[in-house]
Amino acid sequence: MSFVRSLTIASRSVSSAPFIRARAIGLRTYATSKNDQPVAKFLGTKNSNGNYTVTFIEGDGIGPEISRSVKEIFSAAKVPIEWETVDVTPILKDGKTAIPDAAIQSVKKNYVALKGPLATPIGKGHVSLNLTLRRTFNLFANVRPCRSVPGYKTPYDNVDTVLIRENTEGEYSGIEHEVVDGVVQSIKLITRKASERVLRFGFQYAESIGKQHVRVVHKATIMKMSDGLFVSTARDVAKDFPQIEFDTELLDNTCLKMVTDPKVYQPMVLVMPNLYGDIVSDMCAGLIGGLGLTPSANIGDECSIFEAVHGSAPDIAGKDLANPTALLLSSMMMLQHMGLGAHADKITKAIMDTLAEGKSITGDLGGNATNSQYAQAIIAKL
Ligand SMILES: NC(=O)C1=CN([C@@H]2O[C@H](COP(=O)(O)OP(=O)(O)OC[C@H]3O[C@@H](n4cnc5c(N)ncnc54)[C@H](O)[C@@H]3O)[C@@H](O)[C@H]2O)C=CC1
């Protein structure tokens, strides 16, 4: 019988990290936190045509189809953006999987990218390029809002959760090895530095979108050292935000309560280690109609990459059946981040009106429209 053991390592180094300041990346708002000088400030500038250049990674599976819809809608809405499409087919560099240099240079130059889903082989094969991108650009916070779509009926009304996932370490550190035949070790790495960084961002983000409560989701009853460090760091950071209510909750209880009464989570921002955030965000998507609807932002000090929560959906790829809304809403978060909020508002209204009308929605939402027909319906409303 094979026996897989997970070893937890917690860094005890005491951080003297400076107070991190963050600009909120909201789906609807572009509020600056009270502490100004944002860590996630958009550093890009307009090119000689008066447009911003944005790196586009179209991705695998449904990626190219939904990317095409986003591009068509942006073009119809006359968003002042020029896309720089890059290839991220992995290369081997010093024996390790790496992103091609041209793609890295493009993101570095433009400070911002929109990304379709990238498939990861199961078991053997290259490491996740999604994770590689997050690590390469130190995109420490993954912001995953999940809100009910007005007019689209689900068993739950008025879902409004915001989950912030630590994005660079934890169970996703990718440190694994075989101890002896049949015994494998996987290391969950938690550091005070990365925890503090994402937690501070979480508090500042909550403040800037008007949520008065931060809840840290963990399993420190079992992973006493690693999740314990995340929780104790959170308690320290919370002292700098006395105006924000702070508490903690065990992950299994969060899952139960979320699918029983998601309204409980409306006033708060949830912050959690990497794997928990991955799983809970898919679960939350299920509350509002599925993965076709939920966006995300990977935030770093310099660059930020915006992508849907979902993956490459191989089961529907190549059929023009995918729902591009999740990538579209991610691109709306991107526009907010870039200070192009007026364009975001206009497109978001067309998206929401099309969804509420229900005549041209995709199969995942119970409609008959293709991805292309849905995109055209949005364009007609612009
Ligand atoms: N950030 C990323 O790029 C992510 C990449 N992946 C990768 O994607 C691949 C496929 O993973 P799965 O487990 O199948 O998850 P998935 O998220 O691709 O699909 C799960 C289910 O949701 C549906 N779905 C997803 N997006 C949809 C959309 N836009 N419209 C309509 N239906 C949609 C799919 O058809 C499927 O039934 C894997 O290689 C995985 O590693 C998975 C999650 C995130």
Ligand SMILES: O=C(O)CCC(=O)C(=O)O
């Ligand atoms: O990189 C992958 O294959 C999956 C990543 C994922 O599920 C996520 O980021 O939500």
Ligand SMILES: [Mg+2]
């Ligand atoms: Mg995931």
